[in-house]
Amino acid sequence: MSCPICGEDTLQAFRPFCSKRCADIDLAKWLNGSYSVPSQREEDAESVQEPPESQPLRRH
Numbered sequence: 090m091s092c093p094i095c096g097e098d099t100l101q102a103f104r105p106f107c108s109k110r111c112a113d114i115d116l117a118k119w120l121n122g123s124y125s126v127p128s129q130r131e132e133d134a135e136s137v138q139e140p141p142e143s144q145p146l147r148r149h
């Protein structure tokens with residue numbers, strides 16, 4: 090099993106992360122709302138209808 094943050098091997102003491110630092114990073118993601126928050130996302134889904142993200146393809 091590898092750390093979901095940095096991909097390093099996990100330490101048993103910090104599973105599923107490799108270190109306290111990566112655990113903190115994951116926690117920060119939660120606090121910043123990077124992870125889906127069902128109660129908020131549902132409102133957004135109803136009021137905002139965004140088209141699929143379209144990125145211009147640039148190929149040589």
Ligand SMILES: [Zn+2]
Pocket residue numbers: 092093094095096097106107108111
């Ligand atoms: Zn890590």
